[in-house]
Amino acid sequence: MSRFLRLSSVLASALLLSSAGAVATPTMSFPFKLQGTPISSASGQLTVRTLSPTSSVSVLTLRGLTPSTPYVAHYHALGAASSDPCASSGPITLGFPPFKTNAQGQATVLLRADPARISGTLGAYVNVHTAANLAVVPLCASVLKTERAQTAQSTTTAASTALQQTVKIGDNLFMPAALTVVAGTTVTWIHTGKVTHNVLSVDLPGIRSADLHPGERYSYTFKTPGTFTYYCSYHEGMSATITVTNR
Template identity: 70%
Template sequence: MSHVVRLRSLVASALLLGSAGAASTPTLTFPFKVQGTANAGASGQLIVRTLSPTMSISVLTLRGLTPNTAYVAHYHSLGTASSDPCASNGPISLVFPPFKSDAQGQGLALLRAVPARISGTAGAYVNVHTADDVAVIPLCASVLKAAAPTAVQPTTPQTTTTPPATHAASQQGVTVKIGDNTFMPTPLSVAAGTTVTWVNTGKVTHNVSSVDLPGIRSASLHPGESYSYTFTAPGIFTYYCSYHEGMSATITVTKR
């Protein structure tokens, strides 16, 4: 049996379980829209069912993808860069397991997550990327709450001199330890010109990728292996491990 057929069976079982265990919770369906010219004929939908306050199931069913191609998909919290959720440049909040389209260009992915992590305070969106170039975003789906809160952003004191709870790094270099499902330290603040080295100190394979900075893309890192990248420009960048959902962190790069 192919991976897609097995996953279809798992999806059907999961949604059936949701119907039996959470009859009062509707199944929400969000259509994907094409982004740019990549996979212009692609389409699909995101199905979200909340089973309990601590568990939801999100299912991607996609068509018109490049056949036999690896893809990744991410939930992003709603950003503020645009009124269009898919262009709002929000941070990654959850990562779907990597998947591969079949010979007909169909793709399927399933993610179990805490419902609060999906919508945040205002909403979210899901981007689908080709695995070999996360800057290519063929499809996006907006996921907005039925009732938007009065205050989109929580009241948080802002400081411009010393960001709270960050770990500053010297310009010579800094090491980030990759544990199993965590990056340490995080959040991290470094000066432009700093080389960051990620070292896998866990027991399973991880990797390091970023949508904000496509240049950050490691190979699979087995325990004890490392990957380095030198940050040259200021900004706030999110990176993640594509193998493990929810495993992400941020680096703030300041001027020299």
């Protein structure tokens, strides 16, 4: 039996344990999805089980990553930048132990933590990063929001949520390639690629970022209705549009 299968078996057994007198909750599973700089074969699952009021186990089961490569993974709180947890740019709340994939690009990682640290407004999603460059995020798993999270999010005004959007800068593409916002919205471009990019526009000369490197951001507030094209001057054909509507 391979080390990967042995470890998976041990972790599966750990998920079935509950402390004496505690009622264990059903195991919750959340699939990982590919992000802006994907490894096309990457996939996986986050499994979370609460063992007691003060104990939980989170397990990452990952496949198709770069073989024999160090990675790190983090729980993030839900940010306000997007309705998609994986695009919301929330802060890190918990870190999984650093790990290295095996020769087949597989890894299984265990994290024990107080459930309060990964519930409510915390732990809204899990990102898997390459250890060498945290801007490279091949996989993300969205954790379902609890009632507490929904209540906290509802206290944020609809206006503040609607007036913030994000665009990911991958290598040779912007995501999404077409975005519609209302006048007054601030759009933030987040560099998730590996090479230098910029954000420029002939339609709106005010859109003119400096050179952006992995992990860096650039923001612009759109005030005038219309459809505007922007581009990266370093890569031919790398362009996208933003349509601004009246409120």
